[in-house]
Amino acid sequence: MQIKTLRAKSIQEALQLIRTELGPDAAVLHTREVRRGLLGRMILSRRIEVTASNEVNVQPPLTLAAQNAVASQNAREQNAAQPTSSVDTLMQTPAPAHAEHHRDQLREDIQAEIQELRLLVEKLHRRSDSPISDASHPAPVKSDDPREQAFFTVFTEMRNAGLHEQDARDLLDAVRPDCGAADSAESIRCKVAETLASELLISGPLEVTPGKCTVAAFVGPTGVGKTTTIAKLAAVSRLHHKHRVGLITVDTYRIAAVEQLRTYANIIALPMEVVATPREMRQAIARMRDLDLVLIDTAGRSPQDDARLQELQSMLAEAHPDETMLVLSCVSSTENLQEASRRFAEVGVNRLVLTKLDEAVQLGAVLPALRGCQLPVSYLTDGQNVPDDIQEAEARFLADAVLGESFSTTQRSNAA
Ligand SMILES: Nc1nc2c(ncn2[C@@H]2O[C@H](COP(=O)(O)OP(=O)(O)OP(=O)(O)O)[C@@H](O)[C@H]2O)c(=O)[nH]1
Numbered sequence: 001m002q003i004k005t006l007r008a009k010s011i012q013e014a015l016q017l018i019r020t021e022l023g024p025d026a027a028v029l030h031t032r033e034v035r036r037g038l039l040g041r042m043i044l045s046r047r048i049e050v051t052a053s054n055e056v057n058v059q060p061p062l063t064l065a066a067q068n069a070v071a072s073q074n075a076r077e078q079n080a081a082q083p084t085s086s087v088d089t090l091m092q093t094p095a096p097a098h099a100e101h102h103r104d105q106l107r108e109d110i111q112a113e114i115q116e117l118r119l120l121v122e123k124l125h126r127r128s129d130s131p132i133s134d135a136s137h138p139a140p141v142k143s144d145d146p147r148e149q150a151f152f153t154v155f156t157e158m159r160n161a162g163l164h165e166q167d168a169r170d171l172l173d174a175v176r177p178d179c180g181a182a183d184s185a186e187s188i189r190c191k192v193a194e195t196l197a198s199e200l201l202i203s204g205p206l207e208v209t210p211g212k213c214t215v216a217a218f219v220g221p222t223g224v225g226k227t228t229t230i231a232k233l234a235a236v237s238r239l240h241h242k243h244r245v246g247l248i249t250v251d252t253y254r255i256a257a258v259e260q261l262r263t264y265a266n267i268i269a270l271p272m273e274v275v276a277t278p279r280e281m282r283q284a285i286a287r288m289r290d291l292d293l294v295l296i297d298t299a300g301r302s303p304q305d306d307a308r309l310q311e312l313q314s315m316l317a318e319a320h321p322d323e324t325m326l327v328l329s330c331v332s333s334t335e336n337l338q339e340a341s342r343r344f345a346e347v348g349v350n351r352l353v354l355t356k357l358d359e360a361v362q363l364g365a366v367l368p369a370l371r372g373c374q375l376p377v378s379y380l381t382d383g384q385n386v387p388d389d390i391q392e393a394e395a396r397f398l399a400d401a402v403l404g405e406s407f408s409t410t411q412r413s414n415a416a
Pocket residue numbers: 221222223224225226227228229251257298299300301355356357358359381382383384389
């Protein structure tokens with residue numbers, strides 16, 4: 001017995017193939033529409049599978065010729081009939097009705113899926129509107145109440161600035177008692193910025209008293225901008241304030257590092273010493289004692305590298321720096337900043353320099369590290385230009401930067 005199963009785009013095409021393969025008297029044993037996902041049906045066309053044989057005689061098997069005749073008859077009689085999704089019905093429905101039916105079916109499927117997606121999006125939106133699990137301090141949510149709506153706007157801006165949910169919530173909770181019904185998002189923003197500014201620790205610049213040698217060492221993870229920051233400070237101190245400045249580098253691990261600092265020292269015309277051991281450090285400091293300011297550059301260290309951190313500590317113990325500046329890049333994640341400040345605390349850091357403000361898309365992630373390390377910030381750097389891209393840290397400026405663009409005082413006054 002010869003049985004064939006064929007697939008085609010339409011029942012007509014399938015029957016034509018069967019006729020060619022098995023002859024006009026072949027009997028159709030089975031038909032079905034090959035199921036595809038919605039995407040498959042949208043991208044690919046429908047497929048009909050037909051199984052037929054030329055040697056069976058079952059009742060009521062219709063030969064192809066008879067089926068074609070029935071199909072034509074049905075086409076005339078049933079063109080107004082409601083189609084069903086079975087292929088048997090498709091076989092009895094004329095071609096334009098097939099297409100119509102197929103389109104209806106597809107439309108219904110798409111509408112059902114859109115409805116499903118809509119429900120899903122609404123659910124997610126509701127969740128993001130109230131992302132707080134702590135019921136005792138709910139986060140601001142979308143509301144018809146203008147005051148709550150203003151809180152929600154500011155909360156969203158802070159989250160967009162990269163602030164962790166808890167930090168954003170705490171800041172809003174802190175200003176809530178001072179906000180009345182008339183407070184707009186603008187005034188809430190202002191209060192939040194003031195609150196954060198009052199909390200941030202700022203140290204002011206390095207204190208340099210001519211005739212009294214101030215020694216400042218710069219430590220931190222690799223590539224955060226220690227050497228560049230030293231070059232900026234040295235240039236400002238020497239060229240603007242006319243201080244007598246000297247440089248020491250202990251970064252003998254990279255030839256390029258020594259050359260990098262030497263280049264700056266040559267340009268600014270500063271004495272520079274390269275030291276490799278604690279003893280050499282002691283001697284170099286002694287030679288520079290009559291200068292106003294000595295800046296010590298160190299090799300970048302991984303906060304995970306216990307041995308190197310220990311080595312750094314021994315070296316700095318000989319220098320007795322007045323200030324030990326931890327240099328951190330704002331491009332780093334909260335976790336990396338926290339880990340770096342925790343590990344470098346062992347080296348005796350007492351101030352912070354935040355670099356690469358210009359590169360950081362958001363500064364919100366810096367806040368937990370600032371709060372965690374409790375080190376006052378001395379300088380902010382925002383570019384590679386020596387000496388221009390450095391400024392003394394200022395609380396309100398830093399608060400605005402951490403809170404995001406919409407908090408920027410400049411932008412607000414421009415917009416007004
Ligand atoms: N965008 C930007 N780049 C900076 C800033 N500060 C430093 N850089 C760049 O960051 C790169 C690394 O700077 P370095 O000063 O060599 O960093 P380092 O901490 O001394 O690096 P190691 O000594 O290797 O640990 C250089 O390309 C600098 O130009 C900054 O504020 N913004």
